[in-house]
Amino acid sequence: MKKLLIGAALGALLLPASVAVAQVGGEDHGHGCIDESCSIYELFQTPPDGGTVLGYQGTEAPSYGTWGFNLDGRDTSVRPGESFMRYANGAALDRLQIPSDRTSYGSFNLLRELSDNRVKVMIDALVARTDLVPGSDEQKIADAYRAYMDEDRIEALDAQPLQPYLAAIRAANTHEAMAVYMGQTQGRVGASIFGTGITTDQKAPTRYVVSTGQAGLGLPNRDYYLADRWAEKKALYRAYVERMLTMVGWEDPAASADAILAFENRIAEAHWTPEQNRNRDETYNEYTIAQLAAEAPGFPWQAYYTAVGVGDVPRLIVRQDTAMPTIAAIFADTPVATLQAWEAFHTTDQAAPRLSRRFSDAQWEFRSRDLQGQPMQRPRDKRGISFAEGMLGEAVGRQYVAEYFPAASKAQMEELVANLRIALSNRINTYDWMGDATKAAAQEKLAKFTVKIGYPNKWRDYSALEIRPDDLFGNGERAGLFRWNYQLNRLNQPVDKDEWGMTPQTVNAYYNSTNNEIVFPAAILQPPFFDPDADPAVNYGGIGGVIGHEIGHGFDDQGSKSDGDGVLRSWWTAEDRANFDALTARLGEQYGQFEPLPGFRVRPALTMGENIGDAAGNAVGLEAYHLSLNGQPAPILDGTTGDQRFFYGWAQVWQSKYRDDALRQQIDTDSHSPAEFRVIGPVRNVDAWYDAFDVQPGDRYYLAPADRVRIW
Template sequence: MKKLLIGAAMGALLVPAMAHAQSWTQGDEHACVDEACTVYELFQTPAEGATVLGYQGTEAPKYGTWGFDLNGRDTSVNPGDSFMRYANGAALDRMQIPSDRTSYGSFALLRELSDNRVKAMISGLVARTDLAAGSDEQKIADAYRSYMDEAGIEARDAQPLQPYLAAIRAADTHDKAAVYMGQTQGRIGGTIFGTGITIDQKHPTRYVVSTGQSGLGLPNRDYYLESRWAEKKVLYQAYVARMLGMIGWDNPEQAAADIVAFETRIAEAHWTPIQNRNRDETYNEYSIAQLASEAPGFPWQDYYNAVGVGDVSRLIVRQDTAMPKIAAIYAETPMSVIQAWQAFHTTDDAAGRLSKRFSDAQWEFRSRDLQGQPMQRSRDKRGISFAEGMLGEAVGRQYVAEYFPAESKAKMEELVANLRIALGNRIENYTWMSAETRAAAEEKLRKFTVKIGYPNKWRDYTALEIRPDDLFGNGERAGVFQWRYQLNRLNQPVDKDEWGMTPQTVNAYYNSANNEIVFPAAILQPPFFDPDADPAVNYGGIGGVIGHEIGHGFDDQGSKSDGDGVLRNWWTPEDKANFEALTTRLGAQYDAFEPLPGFHVQGGLTMGENIGDAAGTAVGLEAYHLSLNGQPAPVIDGVTGDQRFFYGWAQVWQSKMRDDALRQQIATDPHSPAEFRVIGPLRNVDAWYDAFGIQPGSKYYLAPEERVRIW
């Protein structure tokens, strides 16, 4: 249950996140108060606990002799029936998902490369005896030491929880319990309403308080309400009872049944994941008094006072129609249930920083039972993630110094420039768009900000206290440190230099409020970007990523902001109708995809990312052609330039996923499964048909008039 809502509209690339990130985990500063984040990332980053170190090297892997491994193909497959297998089949057959992973592939290998480098860096710091007291390096080393202090952690067992459980028992009225929820901001604990600081989407030069639905312990509302998740719901109730029993809560079995029933009622009030994507509907301006009037049953002013934002004159409510329902459910629920619910979520939040019996129980449910992961990561790997999660930019500064050459940034700038030219050309020639809307789109494209590699200024961790023998306290202090950092923003102008990801993060994103695309250093490596690879492969890889992120500025939600990041309609009614007709057709294509029996891709949930992928492939290919300066593309090993481009795109998504993890992705993630990130956009690109001779009768063949060409 995430308590922070930070950032504005921003979007990511592939792997589903764990459902229950803790407040100190890396990337949580951009977590949403519900399952629908409005930041468009290249993929959804896993929370702490989902990363492993299977690839052992610290040198970037190589793919073939020119950027693509021809031996990884399965040319016995018709490329029109499965381009994923045609391009990657032999490699996938050889690939095994490590036992401590829920998925594996090209992307995972690159994440592991970054993790291995971070591991080497942190291990080096831990071995040193000359680190200055209070320095970032000392804090990184001490954070890792605290996680590896197993003897001390086991000796303390559940003791760190006792003050929290006593406070929960003392909060014996609904008003007191609501105040306690507010006090958990930045700390362990549960809340039925998530609150945070975000860029104001209609006034993107300032920050605003945002509030939305929360309160669930399962990945989203569907897990409570749909029969196909009934088994997971039963396992969840058993997990709740197990955790309550471990802390000595009275009658844990009955309390667990009451908690799940309470959360089921909340789930019924929640907006759906698809509703949560609609930026017009999730921007609702309120005063605290107005919210209290329209959603009685919850002491809003007392809650916001406890959060630390009780004096604000305005706030943004995301799911406005859900708030009165959840407030009423809260008021009607017996205090014994509220207290048990809070005790469980507090324990669940803290489990990763408690003794082995707690951390094992959490892993067994959240990773094994929900996602099918057979084995837990080793403690040292989790310790590396913990240290990095608390001091991400301090780690990133060292990462950049060791692993990000200046020439990579220069080559990326050239690629981005070509992608912008390509999209500009396409906008100029669209027949479905009027001159008025075209001018606004061109202005937005001109105003894009591009960030590559690392931030211009680094985060200051001076005020964060880290102790080598206090794992639990380090997590709490890091959460409070982060929340105070957010609170201090409220009276300040928006910091345009700030990054939403660390340099060592393998991802990329588009932030609509800043109208910016951001590419951390760690993604600028094979298979995305290889300075020694053939340009066509780079354009299919990192070029597709660049086009994907630029495309988010013009997807069904990103297109609701103008070049200055203001949430407003800059479309004529006719152009908007034309655009929506195209997106409806694209959504229907994805709705038809069925990765597992009974589990279809949700075209409405994945729409933004699907449009991004469509833009990435179409615009990336045009940019590649522009880079040839009128010369024909060379043929390498019998492979044409266009073929190499499409291979580059497919190689990025070469991956396998366990069935349970795939089911969770389909239900919760705004990104389509990897197979359909390959074929979904390509079947709408005319050049793909020409490059591989795709004919009618192939499984994914679309007649020219059925192909959707948005950007």
């Protein structure tokens, strides 16, 4: 359960939370690189036993051909207009298997494994050293990993680390005491029915502000409680709650589980939908603590915020303001014994990965196997790498950059970004749906974009974080409190514009509206996204599409509500905004027809921002590629045109498979469309795609020219 809100400012690039590689951490398959000369291809060599290589059958490893795309990975028996994913990636997808410890697999995962393999080599080397300086970042990384791998001690402790928490929960025997306890869980295991965090103020982005919103659910979102199609998962959750309470010796676990489910079901009914939560106009509501207490009585707000550490703030932002009175009333109406059992369960659930095997296995069985269909748990060493990275991500990243990120990659990225800027600027001037005043404001915003590539200019200081080689549970608690104190200490400081929201070893990218910035970590600047030796068309389709996607977030249905200085305000004329909304509605109608699994259609209002980003990535990326040719014709390579190679580059980065349960969860909870529709959704709206692949009326995804949506 999330207690720390990130807010609505970040538009992450590509990876859905339910099936994607995490921002920090990852998995290792036993391969490794020693120095910078080790390429992605060398990592994917056949293992000695001739078995599966990173999810691919037999002895075949992924290949990007001689110019960045392997034509042998296509399925040319399928017309491009029938399924461009199959046409471009079909043979490669047929060879691709989802490893047993994954819920999805594809291009992102492969590149993430390269990053993880490198981190594994780095951490193994640190663990082997005897000359590390006590208290140094290197020593802390090694000790964090050692603590996670000390299974004998972890098994001996079993549930012992939880006992002080469970005792404190039992002692909180009034409603106010429970609210105080919820506030005290900030930065450590435990839960609250409201999520509170420190974010950049969207209407005054030079300062930080306290933000509060709905929370309290143990399932992915409200739909899992209220929609009949999730009834089976809800029943499995109820059994999991009882199982965890039984394991910690909680009183009457069966009855407590029933009460917890009923409590969370009531909260779910009050929650805003995922679509509502995207609306930045509706989720920015200024309150004082006294005003919130007056409008949402039943919850001791002042006592809660004091326990959180922000009880003296003059103002805060309430996201789902209309949900607060109902959730507060539910809290007041719920017996303290139920609140205590609820807190005991969520504390145990969150702590499980740092407890003995019976706890960690139980959590994996429900959250990964039952919810997302993952057959096997990741090996412990992979989880240990994730854990160390999660606590000391930038310390790991600093070493990663020093060893694996060439300066030449940053220089070439800067050139690509420059061309994408020019391309979008040119396109803005041609739009007939936008008036001159709005065009000028859009150009101003584009000119003010900040670009961050590779790694931050300054690194996080971890000197105040204590890590012990024999205290896994305590390490996690101290790291959580370290992060929360870092947030608290920012409240009266100016916004740090140099801060990054991802580590350099992360395979992802993002747009931050309050900073009006696009950010590309080092680890994504590698094949298949970016290869300095690949044909430029493939790079423009890959990383160029990613750049365009992130720039597009600044002009999507929500990002376009902030100006070039990151201020949430309307900089559009009413007529131009109405024209924009009409275009996005037409795009939503297209995506609403996509049905990845029976009964599970793409939710266009939930995915709109990412869909607009993808559309921008294609349209602007292709124009930037054409600009890069400087008026010269694109070469023909292996019978392919430049435009064809551009679209192949885009399709290649979405080469992936999902387990059905993971895909269902993504559709109902995540703002990203499934990979197949991130391929076809944008390209069918680009005229050049039709010409490049002879897509004709009668093809499944053919759109008449008048029906093609051209936004950015």
